[in-house]
Amino acid sequence: METEFSGLLNIAERTPGLYFSYETNLTLSAQRLHDLGDESKLLPLWRQAEPRFLWNNYMLEGLIDSKLDPYLLPIVQGSFHHFQAAIGKDIIDVTLIARRCTRRNGTRMWRRGADSDGYVANFVETEQIMHLNGFTASFVQVRGSIPLLWEQIVDLTYKPKFELVRLEESPRVAERHFLDLRKKYGAVLAVDLVNTHGGEGRLSEKFANAMQHIVSDDLRYWHFDFHHICGHVHFERLSILYEQIVDFLDRNGYLLLNEKGEKMKEQLGVVRTNCIDCLDRTNVTQSMIARNMLEGQLRRLGIFAAEETISSHPNLDECFKILWANHGDDISIQYSGTAALKGDFVRCGKRTMQGIAKDGINALLRYYFNNFVDGTKQDAIDLLQGHYIVSVSRDMTPSSQKGGLEAVASFPLALSFVLTGFFFATLSLRQVRYDLRHLFFSVIWAGLSVAIAAFVRANGRIFCNRPRLHKPRC
Numbered sequence: 001m002e003t004e005f006s007g008l009l010n011i012a013e014r015t016p017g018l019y020f021s022y023e024t025n026l027t028l029s030a031q032r033l034h035d036l037g038d039e040s041k042l043l044p045l046w047r048q049a050e051p052r053f054l055w056n057n058y059m060l061e062g063l064i065d066s067k068l069d070p071y072l073l074p075i076v077q078g079s080f081h082h083f084q085a086a087i088g089k090d091i092i093d094v095t096l097i098a099r100r101c102t103r104r105n106g107t108r109m110w111r112r113g114a115d116s117d118g119y120v121a122n123f124v125e126t127e128q129i130m131h132l133n134g135f136t137a138s139f140v141q142v143r144g145s146i147p148l149l150w151e152q153i154v155d156l157t158y159k160p161k162f163e164l165v166r167l168e169e170s171p172r173v174a175e176r177h178f179l180d181l182r183k184k185y186g187a188v189l190a191v192d193l194v195n196t197h198g199g200e201g202r203l204s205e206k207f208a209n210a211m212q213h214i215v216s217d218d219l220r221y222w223h224f225d226f227h228h229i230c231g232h233v234h235f236e237r238l239s240i241l242y243e244q245i246v247d248f249l250d251r252n253g254y255l256l257l258n259e260k261g262e263k264m265k266e267q268l269g270v271v272r273t274n275c276i277d278c279l280d281r282t283n284v285t286q287s288m289i290a291r292n293m294l295e296g297q298l299r300r301l302g303i304f305a306a307e308e309t310i311s312s313h314p315n316l317d318e319c320f321k322i323l324w325a326n327h328g329d330d331i332s333i334q335y336s337g338t339a340a341l342k343g344d345f346v347r348c349g350k351r352t353m354q355g356i357a358k359d360g361i362n363a364l365l366r367y368y369f370n371n372f373v374d375g376t377k378q379d380a381i382d383l384l385q386g387h388y389i390v391s392v393s394r395d396m397t398p399s400s401q402k403g404g405l406e407a408v409a410s411f412p413l414a415l416s417f418v419l420t421g422f423f424f425a426t427l428s429l430r431q432v433r434y435d436l437r438h439l440f441f442s443v444i445w446a447g448l449s450v451a452i453a454a455f456v457r458a459n460g461r462i463f464c465n466r467p468r469l470h471k472p473r474c
Helices: 002-012 030-035 057-065 167-185 198-212 226-230 235-252 280-300 314-336 343-348 353-372 374-384 411-430 437-458
Strands: 076-087 090-100 124-132 135-143 187-192 219-223 255-257 263-265 269-274
Touching: 002 374, 030 135, 030 255, 076 314, 090 314, 124 280, 135 167, 135 280, 167 187, 167 198, 167 269, 187 198, 187 235, 198 219, 219 235, 226 235, 226 280, 235 269, 235 280, 269 280, 280 314, 280 343, 314 343, 314 353, 343 353, 353 374, 411 437
Parallel strands: 135 269, 187 219, 187 269
Antiparallel strands: 076 090, 090 124, 124 135, 135 255, 255 263
16 A cells, blocks of 8 residues: 555656745735735735645645744646747736646546536636736636536547536536635636537536526626637637627726836736636637737737737747747646647647647547546545545555456456457468368457457446545545
């Protein structure tokens, strides 16, 4: 058991995207930092931290109990990228920070949807901060899985079916989720980018039905079928979505501080974007919204003329694209194991053959990670963040102990049997012209291979790498 848990910790030590600061509370946005009271600013950083984004919260518990404040350093998981660029004689400084929520943290297929408390998988707060001529502007967006109780259990198929769980609880779970968002961000616009047909369509329909019961003046739901409208190459059509939501963006704005640090404007609401994974379509959409907001901020400061855009300044345009492309890759690697798909549009402003080919490779890698790697990775995350508590007792048996067919199920072994069967079937067929009995043997070998393949297909779930730790604290 010690070996097993040590192995999980070794996996956890390779967690990407961890950031800390000795002086600044990275868990809070610029607006929340500005609004902190004088007494709060005197507290140790861990006491100021937003618990949702405190990645090492569980690991700090022992030190907190021992009152070792000087040694308590908040860590966030997410992304941090920055650039400077010239606009005429002015120098603009842009930073992009992502903060990943730890409440339902995990891997792509093993953390979907919401839990009963309304916390969703792959919830990430993204803040774009601009500094220019003493002014500071901040704009926050969030992403997160569809806030219903649903799952997508891997079974060796390329796209496992979506399964809704306890459908009668959907309105209550969605209500809890959005109530929490409204408390933290103010007004909320939920932008749903999933397809209107197939399994995604059924999931989106249930989401829309749940939202009908809770929409209000400060909570709106907007569906935009990304693939139907934009296809796989026409992402410039996202301008249609922008025109549909621009009134919300104008009304709820962004944070703007003057040279003295005084608040000239504040952000009153947030756009919450989701697709299925909240990675690829979501990142393209969020980068489009952020681009328009940055242009609006530059017009407000008198740097841009009314019709001037980021695209008018090639160096600024290139830096902005790279900033958001790297951000999308970071978030995607943490959740799916690969860089974001559709990243060539964010990075280059258009779809390219190289980008499409790269997407194909990453899609295959995601399939491999989902089926054969992420179960163990999920166990490592649950162990490190306190969702699974190790208790030592004399009668304790390893949590990973399997019985029955699961004890011997091995995809590599099954694949080797299938390939061996087809190999001998081919050899036998070559000997048929000398002896007809080889036709019988080739049929037997081929039949065995097909039977094993059919069994693996029908029982795919037991051949996949699944989480094995029980999680009593979840």
